[in-house]
Amino acid sequence: MPRRLLLLFLAVLALPAAAHAQSPAANAAQADGLLQKTLYKEGASGRYLMGGQWYFKADPTGNGSVSAFAQDPSTVGWKSVSVPNAWNTGDYSDASFAGGVGWYRKSFHLPSAQKALSWNVRFESVNYRTRVYLNGHLVGKNTGAYLPFEIRLPAGYLKRGGTNVLAVRVDSRRFPTDFPPSGLSTTGVPTGGWWNYGGILREVYLRKIDSIDFKEVSVLPDLPCATCDASLTYSATIRNYGDKAKKVKVSARLGAKTIALGSVALAPKASKKFTRKVGVKHPKTWSPTNPYLYTTSFTARSGDDTLETYYNRTGIRSIKVVDGHLMLNGKPLxxxxxxxxxxxxxxxxxxxxxxxxxxxxxxxxxxxxxxxxxxxxxxxxxxxxxxxxxxxxxxxxxxxxxxxxxxxxxxxxxxxxxxxxxxxxxxxxxxxxxxxxxxxxxxxxxxxxxxxxxxxxxxxxxxxxxxxxxxxxxxxxxxxxxxxxxxxxxxxxxxxxxxxxxxxxxxxxxxxxxxxxxxxxxxxxxxxxxxxxxxxxxxxxxxxxxxxxxxxxxxxxxxxxxxxxxxxxxxxxxxxxxxxxxxxxxxxxxxxxxxxxxxxxxxxxxxxxxxxxxxxxxxxxxxxxxxxx
The missing domain is CATH 3.20.20.80 (Glycosidases)
Known part of the structure; x- marks a missing residue:
């Protein structure tokens, strides 16, 4: 091969590597086990699965101090685990079922050090009472299980270029007023509907927010009859997490078609709800025999910049009770x-x-x-x-x-x-x-x-x-x-x-x-x-x-x-x-x-x-x- 062609060939080979080169912050985050991937599709862009190494430590008394757990710099006495994690898996004792307190800890770098970005941590399910600490500071609480919750990581507590420590206190002890409730049998044995597994029971994500974030996104179908034209009601609320006003244009998709939802000049910390009903002629209906799904994703833009997308799919179908029977697209189930x-x-x-x-x-x-x-x-x-x-x-x-x-x-x-x-x-x-x-x-x-x-x-x-x-x-x-x-x-x-x-x-x-x-x-x-x-x-x-x-x-x-x-x-x-x-x-x-x-x-x-x-x-x-x- 002539030298000129060889040099050109080598230059072409180098292009993909340069195009995909990551910043030092992104490399550090990846080394911490943060991966830009999800275990399911629907949701906002900018999600990083918080995999890799976590640490767990039981709190036998349930009264451990923040300094002893959230601010503990050592790993002595901590067990290396992956999350999701149920700390009492395989332990079918009364004490295990009654619940207890445990702490999880994760060290991580932000995937980007840009000061304009905000960051949330998203928990898909924690059982049952949760307190979340960032670098020793309490940043949020939640009660319940089986549903996701998000907590904002305050900019004042974040180390944008250094190591952050996320600590999570989990209390799986339940009360008779919880869902499901706890209780005691006549012989003093703890009761409940199913095994009380303690821990961070579904995955955790770190979520990047570039000033604008989607909240409460829905696309609801209306199919009057199986052969009728249909409509979709798009609804989405956006919030400006930034410190400056932002002019935002919101759009959605109906398959390959773009649906304009509107524009707004959004003040800092302000929110705006967009709603639009769109007709669909000759819809491809969703059913057990033909589960057709429309892509109906949302996008928020400011000028030429895409700030956030929300991936979503919808099936056009009706489910109604007619004369005492569940009807799907007009046919009985x-x-x-x-x-x-x-x-x-x-x-x-x-x-x-x-x-x-x-x-x-x-x-x-x-x-x-x-x-x-x-x-x-x-x-x-x-x-x-x-x-x-x-x-x-x-x-x-x-x-x-x-x-x-x-x-x-x-x-x-x-x-x-x-x-x-x-x-x-x-x-x-x-x-x-x-x-x-x-x-x-x-x-x-x-x-x-x-x-x-x-x-x-x-x-x-x-x-x-x-x-x-x-x-x-x-x-x-x-x-x-x-x-x-x-x-x-x-x-x-x-x-x-x-x-x-x-x-x-x-x-x-x-x-x-x-x-x-x-x-x-x-x-x-x-x-x-x-x-x-x-x-x-x-x-x-x-x-x-x-x-x-x-x-x-x-x-x-x-x-x-x-x-x-x-x-x-x-x-x-x-x-x-x-x-x-x-x-x-x-x-x-x-x-x-x-x-x-x-x-x-x-x-x-x-x-x-x-x-x-x-x-x-x-x-x-x-x-x-x-x-x-």
Whole structure:
């Protein structure tokens, strides 16, 4: 090769390296484990996954000082961990379930040292009470789990060119007024709905903000009929985090088309909401058979500069209750699904996307079209359900809160706020067909629960008028008709006829199930009725009449789903659960030979083995027309 060509060739090879050269700050951040990537797609640009090395240290007394933990410069006594992390994974003791206090610490450099940039730290889920410190200074608090929260890192505390230390105090001890609540059994054993894993249970992001930030982004579809033209209502609030006024132009997308939302001269620290309704002729509708998704991302620009983008996808579909039935795009649903928990033997609650994907694929293999959970799932689930045409019943963990606590006005307000935050967080997923305000509150709701239901439904519909709101209730014949359920669109029945005996033995005989369901229909003829739970524990082979055997579980599934099939007005039925999970110390679940604390109604074990009932349910689900005609 001539020397001139050789030099030209070498110069061309050098171009990509120069184009992708990183600043010293970016290199330092990457060395700390900060990667410009996410574990799910929807959200603002500028997110850096805070991976790499974290440290954890238990605080046995729960009274450790800030100086002893947040300002501790050494690593002595600290355990090197990765985040997400459940510190009590595999510890199924009473003390583990009751909860405790632990500290996490992460050293990091900012990916950019530019003074004009603001930075937030985003936690996808921490259980349960959180205090966040930056370089020894308290910068924010949060209470709750299963929903994300963000905390701004004040510029005065940031070291833009040096090492920053993020310290997170996590208190997993719960109260009877929390969601889900704690409590004690008559023998003094801690109780609750599922295992109380402590820690930073989902991933953490560092988020860059170049003066303008998107808040409360939504794109809501309106499809009057299956063959009608549709409309999309775009809504986004922007905030100026900068110290100077900014002229901002906001636009969105509808596939390849640009939608102008407006311009504003935004003062420092000020916010502005943009809303626009856009018609869509001959829309490609989202459905289980054709889950078409439109890209509807948002962009904020100032002059020629793109300040922030918000990636978003939307499916155009309608979900309504018509004459007491859930209708998707005008066709009736008769879905079959599974309940699920984020839990594993090796990671506890802090599972990864590979395990989430495995659950989804198991459900698809069984012929299921819906997932239900007791709390908002990790966003990865909803994005995959969107893509696959599966459905979701999304619930908040307002689970078995005793009436004497729900009587407190603050508790009711916090419960309604929990539902509102779940709606705001997950509003753009077409897979979500019901917002559920809770699970198994008192089966005889009085004025207290009635007030909560009314306020929760009103708040959810003020944020999202396109979806029905439901509640899962314990199925007992003695409950009768309840006027407190009037605001609800959907009633979910948790029925275990023939497994548990119930108060005064009223559900011991499974042959009374059909008559009971007919009585529910008579009570609520205009509401959609869904079986939100059914199931029987199984952990061994044995006689079909012996509770806890695989044979009993299979027979139970066949009988109950045959009853459901005889009720064409039912909108769906859910087996509780797909996979086993940890419940609480001493859990028996009606099984004479239990394996506490494992809930073993799942048709897949925690080691990934399918029980015989999986095949029975698969045959039933695949033989059911779940949408239409």
């Amino acid at each position: 008769h879905f079959r699904g599974f309940g699920t928990h984020e839990d594993s033997l090796d990671k506890g609650f802090a599972i990864d996307d590979a395990q989430r994907e495995q659950q989804i694929q198991w459900a698809r293999e069984a012929g299921a079209t819906l997932f239900r959970s007791h709390y908002p799932l990790h966003p990865y689930y909803y994005e995959r359900l969107d893509e696959l045409g599966m459905l979701a019943w999304t619930e908040v963990p307002v689970y078995s809160v005793k009436t004497k606590y729900l009587k407190q006005k603050l508790v009711r307000q916090l419960a309604a706020r929990e539902l509102a935050n779940a709606v705001r967080t997950n509003i753009n997923h077409p897979s979500i067909i019901v917002w559920s305000a809770g699970n198994e509150l008192s089966a005889r709701p009085g004025p207290v629960q009635g007030y909560y239901i009314k306020s929760a439904v009103k708040l959810a519909k003020s944020l999202d008028p396109t979806r029905p709101v439901g509640l899962a209730v314990a199925g007992y014949p003695s409950a009768g008709c309840q006027p407190e359920y009037d605001p609800l669109d959907v009633i979910g029945i948790n029925e275990y006829f023939g497994w548990y005996s119930g108060p005064n033995g009223q559900i011991a005989d499974q042959t009374t199930l059909g008559d009971y369901l007919d009585s529910v229909r008579q009570c609520y003829p205009k509401k959609a009725i869904v079986i939100t739970e059914t199931g029987a524990e199984a952990n061994r082979s044995g006689p079909v009449e012996e509770r806890g055997t695989y044979e009993f579980q299979s027979a139970f599934a066949n009988y109950h789903y045959a009853v459901y099939a005889s009720k064409p007005w039912l909108s769906g039925a859910i087996w509780w659960t797909l996979e086993e999970f940890a419940v609480k110390p001493g859990w028996e679940g009606g099984n004479p030979w239990p394996s506490p604390p494992l809930h073993q109604k799942g048709v897949i074990t925690m080691t990934g083995q399918k029980k015989p009932a999986f095949t029975d349910i698969q045959r039933i689900y695949k033989g059911t027309v779940q949408w239409g005609p």
